[in-house]
Amino acid sequence: MGLSMPVNLPVFCAGIETELLTRFPRFRSIQVMDGSKDGKPRWVQTVVNVDDHIIVPRLDLAAVDSDPEKAVEDYVASLSLLPMDRRRPLWEFHFLDFRTSEAASTTVLRLHHSIGDGMSIMTLLMASSRSTADPARLPAMPPPPKRTGAIYQRCPQPPRLWSSDYLAWLWSYVVLAWHTLVDIVLLAATVLFLRDPGTMFTLVPDGGQSRRRKRLVHQSLRLDDVKLIKTVLNCTMNDVLVGVTSAALSRYYFRKSCK
Known part of the structure; x- marks a missing residue:
C-alpha cells in the first residue's frame, strides 16, 4: 500500500x-x-x-x-x-x-x-481506519468509475408483439433455456457416472503424484500495459489478468497435447 x-x-x-x-x-x-x-x-x-x-x-x-x-x-x-x-x-x-x-x-x-x-x-x-481531519469519521473513498461499455447498458425493451424482431428476441430466450437444460443434464451426468478425460493437469490413475519433473514458471508484466488493456476493453485489471492466465494455460495445453 x-x-x-x-x-x-x-x-x-x-x-x-x-x-x-x-x-x-x-x-x-x-x-x-x-x-x-x-x-x-x-x-x-x-x-x-x-x-x-x-x-x-x-x-x-x-x-x-x-x-x-x-x-x-x-x-x-x-x-x-x-x-x-x-x-x-x-x-x-x-x-x-x-x-x-x-x-x-x-x-x-x-x-x-x-x-x-x-x-x-x-x-x-x-x-x-479513520480520517486524520476527524478521527470519528471513516476515510473518504473516491467515487467508483462509471462503466460505459455495452455490457453495462440496461437491457432494451422487448419489441412489439409478433413482429420479426419480437420472434427473434423470443427465440433467443428459447435457445438460452435449451442450452441451460443441456448444461444441467451434463452436470448431473458428470456427478453421477461421467468422468473427465485424463490430461496433463490431472493426477495419475493410481492417485499418486506424477513422476514428471515440475517447474514453477512466472512472468512479469508491465502495469502500464495491463492498465492500457483494461481501459481499451473497459473492464477491470482482474479481468485482464484472469484472461491472460486462461489464454496461457490453453496455449500450453494445446501445444503439449498436440490437439
Missing part, C-alpha cells in the same frame, strides 16, 4: 490494538492441532505483542537510492520465501520508509489466507 506520508508507528500500533485485536478474534488467535484422529487445526486465542508484528527492515541504501521501485519489489518477493512463525498470529505489517515514484512510503501487509482474502482484508482495513 502506497502512502502519501510516513507512518506514525505509535499511533498505528495503538490503532491495531483498539481496532483489529479487540474487534476481530482471528488477529489474536493461532492455529493448533486438536489432537484428534483427523488432526484438524483449530483457532485458539493467545496474547499478542504488537511489536512482534511490526517490522521496519534495514535495506541496502545504495539499492534503494538507485531504484526504489525495484527495492520494494525485491523486498516483497523475498517475503514469499520466508515461512511465517506459527507460534503467533499469522499477520505482519512491514514498513518501507522511503519515497518511490508514487508514494512517500510503502506498507506491506503479510498475512495467512486463513485470516481473510484480498477483498475482505481491504474492506476490513478501510473499516478500521
Whole structure:
C-alpha cells in the first residue's frame, strides 16, 4: 500500500490494538492441532505483542537510492520465501520508509489466507481506519468509475408483439433455456457416472503424484500495459489478468497435447 506520508508507528500500533485485536478474534488467535484422529487445526486465542508484528527492515541504501521501485519489489518477493512463525498470529505489517515514484512510503501487509482474502482484508482495513481531519469519521473513498461499455447498458425493451424482431428476441430466450437444460443434464451426468478425460493437469490413475519433473514458471508484466488493456476493453485489471492466465494455460495445453 502506497502512502502519501510516513507512518506514525505509535499511533498505528495503538490503532491495531483498539481496532483489529479487540474487534476481530482471528488477529489474536493461532492455529493448533486438536489432537484428534483427523488432526484438524483449530483457532485458539493467545496474547499478542504488537511489536512482534511490526517490522521496519534495514535495506541496502545504495539499492534503494538507485531504484526504489525495484527495492520494494525485491523486498516483497523475498517475503514469499520466508515461512511465517506459527507460534503467533499469522499477520505482519512491514514498513518501507522511503519515497518511490508514487508514494512517500510503502506498507506491506503479510498475512495467512486463513485470516481473510484480498477483498475482505481491504474492506476490513478501510473499516478500521479513520480520517486524520476527524478521527470519528471513516476515510473518504473516491467515487467508483462509471462503466460505459455495452455490457453495462440496461437491457432494451422487448419489441412489439409478433413482429420479426419480437420472434427473434423470443427465440433467443428459447435457445438460452435449451442450452441451460443441456448444461444441467451434463452436470448431473458428470456427478453421477461421467468422468473427465485424463490430461496433463490431472493426477495419475493410481492417485499418486506424477513422476514428471515440475517447474514453477512466472512472468512479469508491465502495469502500464495491463492498465492500457483494461481501459481499451473497459473492464477491470482482474479481468485482464484472469484472461491472460486462461489464454496461457490453453496455449500450453494445446501445444503439449498436440490437439
